[in-house]
Amino acid sequence: MASQTLKEKVLQSVNKLEDDSILQGLLNYIELESDNDSIYEFDDVQLQSIEEAKQQVKEGLTQSHSDVNKEIEEWLNK
Missing domain, CATH: 1.20.5 (Single alpha-helices involved in coiled-coils or other helix-helix interfaces)
Structure with a gap:
């Protein structure tokens, strides 16, 4: 097109x-x-979420993409 x-x-x-x-x-x-030259600045809530996510990764509190997709499928089919 x-x-x-x-x-x-x-x-x-x-x-x-x-x-x-x-x-x-x-x-x-x-x-x-x-505006490819600009720098994105996170607000305090976003920064806190990022820090929480980093901590979850350090603690091994993660799931694989396929596991998450399975959970979503199960939830959608209820």
Whole structure:
């Protein structure tokens, strides 16, 4: 698909959106991708989550991708 046609389809889809959270997500993604020189800064909540995740890895509290997928399948099939 030509870039111009693709852009037109994207714009049409965006114009139909009413969900602010989706629009905000799209804007965040576009801004992130268009500004490759910027440095992303985490807020305090994000930094705390990262530290908790690091600690979980150190303690061996992890699951494989396939195990997680199995759990999701089981949950979805209930």
